[in-house]
Amino acid sequence: MGLFIAFEGPEGSGKTTQLRRLYRRLRRAGVPVVRTREPGGTRLGERLRALLKRADQNPAPEAELFLFLAARAQLVSTVIRPALAAGQVVLCDRYSPSTLAYQAYGRGLPLDQVADADRLATGGLWPDLVVLLDLPAEAGLARRGRAGADRFEAEELEFHRRVRAGYLELARSDPERWLVLDAQVPPGVLARQVWAHVRDLLVRRGLFPAKPVNLGRLLHRGNH
Numbered sequence: 001m002g003l004f005i006a007f008e009g010p011e012g013s014g015k016t017t018q019l020r021r022l023y024r025r026l027r028r029a030g031v032p033v034v035r036t037r038e039p040g041g042t043r044l045g046e047r048l049r050a051l052l053k054r055a056d057q058n059p060a061p062e063a064e065l066f067l068f069l070a071a072r073a074q075l076v077s078t079v080i081r082p083a084l085a086a087g088q089v090v091l092c093d094r095y096s097p098s099t100l101a102y103q104a105y106g107r108g109l110p111l112d113q114v115a116d117a118d119r120l121a122t123g124g125l126w127p128d129l130v131v132l133l134d135l136p137a138e139a140g141l142a143r144r145g146r147a148g149a150d151r152f153e154a155e156e157l158e159f160h161r162r163v164r165a166g167y168l169e170l171a172r173s174d175p176e177r178w179l180v181l182d183a184q185v186p187p188g189v190l191a192r193q194v195w196a197h198v199r200d201l202l203v204r205r206g207l208f209p210a211k212p213v214n215l216g217r218l219l220h221r222g223n224h
Contacts, residue, residue, distance in 0.1 A: 002032075002084040003205055004125070005198065006095035009133035010164045011153050012140030013183045014190070018133060019091050021191045022198060026089060031208060034083040037093035039071035041079050053150040061107040065114060068099055069121040076122050089207065096122060097130055097170055102152070105166025106159050129201060131194055132171055133183035137161045140183075 005022075007015040019035065026033040039049040048071040051057060052064065059067065072095070083090050096118045104111040137160035144153050171178040179197050181190055202208030 006127040012143035013133040033089040041075045045071035073121040101166040106163040135183040
């Protein structure tokens with residue numbers, strides 16, 4: 001079985017940048033890794049992504065939820081589960097936590113119903129690690145800018161504040177599975193923090209060699 005890692009965060013958090021950096025590091029280390037995104041990652045998912053992000057669309061919250069879940073069900077079935085079964089590391093740019101944060105906390109749909117619908121779409125598959133890049137909503141939106149904003153980026157500030165609060169509440173409910181990092185620190189620092197945590201997980205799963213022991217140094221010490 002492989003390792004499933006989802007990158008999450010409010011708008012402008014830099015999660016996509018950090019996912020790419022981790023992907024490149026894993027590739028250089030020879031770790032088999034797959035990179036995908038939500039919604040997207042499949043032909044159906046990419047078509048739904050284009051529809052969901054269009055600023056001229058205004059689906060009802062329930063319709064929006066089911067469009068996201070349709071894309072996710074296809075991605076889990078055809079990309080994520082096969083990769084995990086092959087022992088690969090899967091890096092996903094957004095996953096189920098986004099739906100809970102945006103559609104439940106942000107849109108106001110009942111959290112338990114959203115969670116039940118998501119479990120149906122995913123068959124209960126949850127990431128081994130959720131990397132949450134956290135920052136205030138105001139800071140994230142300032143990074144993105146308003147020109148050319150997609151439908152979610154163009155939402156009012158209070159919506160984005162609810163999303164952030166939702167993410168933090170979800171992280172508090174499952175601290176063993178969530179890694180919450182300050183997205184306002186320099187990207188290089190963030191990348192090192194992510195790698196340190198992921199490397200430990202990989203070692204425990206047997207997907208990455210532990211740091212080799214310097215036998216010569218140990219023998220030398222033993223002679224003193």
